Amino acid sequence: MGYYAHVAHGQSELVLHRQPITKVLEAPGTDPHLKARLRLAQQARRFASRALYLPDNRSYTSYVALDRPYVVWNVFATPPYSVDAVRQCFPFAGCVAYRGYFSQAKADHHASELKAGGDDVYVGGVAAYSTLGWFADPILSSMMRWDDDELASTIFHELAHQLIYVKDDSSFNESFASFVQAEGLRQWRLSRGLPASQGRSEAMDDSFTQLVLDLRKRLRVVYAQGGDTAHLEAGKQQEIAAFRQRYAQWRDGQWPGRHDYDAWVAAPINNARLLPFGIYDHWxxxxxxxxxxxxxxxxxxxxxxxxxxxxxxxxxxxxxxxxxxxxxxxxxxxxx
Structure with a gap:
């Protein structure tokens, strides 16, 4: 009950602090850069309904200035020798692979509890999310640091969740919304006289995801073989070390001079940190x-x-x- 009270409070804070984008644009003290980003968001919002046939409602017609870099922090967890998530189930969204918190401190506290119980844990910040149409979702200040493509396409993605959502099937939901996001972005760019494809960065992202998914498959094989804790831990660390070697070969061979994922690979890797990969593009x-x-x-x-x-x-x-x-x-x- 304490968790649901926290979520209710966090969501109500967003609702209470929403301001119509038109009002923010008219305010004399609004930063010119913010005005430009909000105008772009308005254009993308209209395009979503008129061209992509996504819900035409009050979502993304208001703005909330947050006092933090992310709107929520998601806590992912797995058993120490499994790549399957400890599932979190909720009345409306069904079961998903994480639990979200509006406070980083609360997220870290929950992660510490899970870690103390023996689980692998990972905490990741989230700049935007969908309430599946239960509330009129606002544009958030955490979304403003994105480039134009990510800002527009995220609006498409989140509105797709409002259109169609299946409880207990994250791969279906996220793959569907990701397709609407990608195809919507292609059409959006064409409508603005821009090239349809982003090219190199997108290809690199997809290729890196496959590297991580390959590590997850290899770890699943190690864990399926069984054995005592020492044996499983040794196998786990060997696969992670081998992954770092494959990453360096892949980066230097296919993307010389690029270091986009060096920090991610150098940071501690565990089962939970692999969970977000593949959810969004499985189907x-x-x-x-x-x-x-x-x-x-x-x-x-x-x-x-x-x-x-x-x-x-x-x-x-x-x-x-x-x-x-x-x-x-x-x-x-x-x-x-």
Whole structure:
């Protein structure tokens, strides 16, 4: 009950401090840079509803200036010799791989408790989140440090969650929203006369994610073999050390001169720190294929996604896997 009281208080603080973006723009003391970012957010918000057929409501029409760098901090946890999350279940969102706190101190305290109990833990700051339509989500000051593409595409992502959300299926929800984010951003850039692809950085991000997912697979194999704690710990540390070597080879061979992930790789790595990777793109290619089969028309695509959402989990995963398989086959045999 204490946790739910904390969440209720944190959300109510956001609601109470919302200001209409139009009011912030009209205020004589508003920083010119902030005005420019908020105008961009307004344009992206209109594009989301008019071009991407996302919910046309009061979300992202207001602004909240936070007194902290992130709006919430998520606490991830796994057993010491498992790459599967300690699940956290909530009445409306269902079960997810983390627990969120509006206070970094509270997040760190909870993480310390889990660590004392033997779990691997990781605390990550979050600049924006969706209440799934329960509240009119505001633009937050924590989002202002992003570049234009990330600001606009995050609005698309979070509105997609308001449109379609399935309890207890994070991979489905995040992959769907990530597809809307990526395709929405492509169309948004085209509408503004900009190139459709971001190119190199996006490719590097995707490739690094695959490196981390490969480490997670290798650790799963180590843990499945069993043995005493000393044996499991030795295997765990060997795989992490080997991952750092593979990373250095990958960076120097494919991305010479780039050091985007050096700090992440150099920091302590445990099972929990790997959890955020892969959630957002597990079924991404399946949704890309579904969009193509829907004639690249948003209303038809959303209807097809809703049909998937109503299927039982096992059937839904099978349908998504079939889309992946079909998409791979079409890629290998392109139409003339």
């Amino acid at each position: 991404l290619a399946a949704f890309e294929q579904l969009y193509r089969r829907s004639g690249a028309r948003w209303p038809a695509f959303y209807q097809a996604v809703r049909e998937l959402a109503h299927q039982p989990r096992v059937q839904r995963d099978a349908s998504l896997q079939a889309l992946l398989t079909g998409g791979a086959a079409e890629a290998g045999n392109p139409m003339p």
